[in-house]
Amino acid sequence: MQNILDFNLEDLKQWISEEGESTFRAKQILDWIYKGTLEFDQMNNIPKSLIEKLKDKFYFSIPEVVDKFKSDIDGTEKFLLAYNDGNLIECVVMRYKHGNSICVSTQVGCRMGCKFCASTVGGMVRNLSSGEIIAQVLVAQKITGERISNIVLMGSGEPLDNYENVIKFIRLVNASYGLNIGQRHITLSTCGLVPEIMKLADEDLQITLAISLHAPNDVLRKTMMPVANKYSIDEILEACKYYINKTNRRITFEYSLVSNVNDNEEQAKELCEILKGMLCHVNLIPVNEVRENNFKKSTSEKIKKFGNILNSCGIETTVRREMGADINAACGQLRRSYLEARKDNKGV
Template sequence: MINILNLTLDELKDWMKDNSESTFRAKQIMDWIYKGTWCFDDMNNIPALLINKLKDYFYLEIPEVVNLLISEKDGTSKFLLRYSDGNIIESVVMKYKHGNSICVSTQVGCKMGCKFCASTLEGVVRNLSSGEILSQIMVCQNEIGERISNVVLMGSGEPLDNYENVVKFIKLANSEYGLNIGQRHITLSTCGLVPKIYELADLNLQITLAISLHAPNDALRKLTMPVAYKYSIAELIDACKYYTQKTNRRITFEYALINNTNDSNDHAKELSHLIKNILCHVNLIPINEITEKSYKKSSLKNVENFYNTLCNYGIETTIRKEMGSDINAACGQLRRSFIEQTKSEEEV
């Protein structure tokens, strides 16, 4: 059977043709789904015979909300979601003045091995389909009772390691018959899979590409990011230049500041020289500390000095506002806690 959320409207129309049904029914079904009716039997303007066909061919995968934590500090909501195969992922909804943003996962776990991230501690289990990524937005919207207008693919998993499903998800989320989220309101974050950055650039999507850089040179990057052994910073920067030239879209360089590791003024100067000729801005991120790793976040003084140095070199820079710090909102933390708790209960 097929998860109907994986289908575009045109694909569902093709299925209708192949099954001797009127193609206009496809739009009716999509309307029901995207308005929150997730049981075929409840679609009361669809003929019973077609409902039975749908149930024979399709299922509708909406994950179960296993846990929901809401920050008392800023209203950030962290969802622990379980799919029908038992796999657990996380999504985070952040409330801003300009609207609600969601951070979605693209894989169950992650294999990239970045040493400051909890998502990678258990490795990768499997890719999420386009519909499974989409369903995170749908279930979270339903839970909070408000529209989500911005999406960041920055949860568990490496989006470009799940390239085909992620690209299709972007098109589904952007579709007028679906969630109708503008591409310019979608950000894709990657640790730097260089060949896929070129492929993504050639699609000329209007999304924002965010690069998890976290170091100004290869030696330092290799300390925390295994991907640096495969693709050098020079290769990554060349791919970024190609992306900006092809799409005319500004790239965001994500830079997680780790105390006494990559947060000195010299590192800031080196970073400035590295990216000075690229259409970009830098987003500084004081890292979220995780119990399994020894890395500590930079001091406020070091963060401010790093920021000021970049600005003095003409690099547009922001410091990411910490959201949901009281509910372990960094990706992978809640899932990791759930897995450890489940293991303990099974051992008992």
């Protein structure tokens, strides 16, 4: 059997045609699914004969909610989800004036090894399919009873390391028969896989590309991000310029500020030099503290000074608002804590 959430309109039309049924039924079925009906028997305008065929061929891979938390500070909600094979991922719903955003995971774990990220502890287990990523949005909408209008691919995993599934996910959620979320309301964050950035530029998408940079030079970046040993900052910036030229979209550079590591005045000036003249925006992020390293969050004074230097150089810079600080809303933290607790209980 196959997960029907992995099927787009053309996939489903082809299968229905092969079954000798009318292809217009494909859109009817997807209309039900993306309105939240996840049982074939409830699709009351679909012939019973086709319902039976659907039940024989497909299933819904909807993850179980293992745990959930809601912030008393800002209403952010975090969900720990388990798929059919027992693997765990997280997603986070954040509420803003402009609408609800969801941060989705694209892999179980991550193999990129960034030292400031909890999702990479333990490595990568497997990729998520396009339907398994979509299921996070459907579950979040069902639990909250609210529409998701913005998507951020910034949870567990490196999206461009799961390229084909992620592209299919973006096209599905953007489709009028899907969740109908505009591409400009979708942000993809990558640690800088150069060939995939170039490939993404040619996809004719209007999403926002965010680059996890976190250092103004390769020497420092290598101490924080193993991917820097494969792709230099110069190579990443060239790929970014190609992306800008192809899409005419502004790129966001994410910069996690770590106390006494990458947050001094000279490093801010160095960052100005390498980004000067680019169609870009810098998002400064107070680093999330992870037990496996000794990274500490920069002081608010240093964060402000760093941002002022960039803004004075003509580089638009903002400081990311910390959402769900009281519920460990940063990606990977909840899953890791749950796995550790489960391991400890088994050892008792």
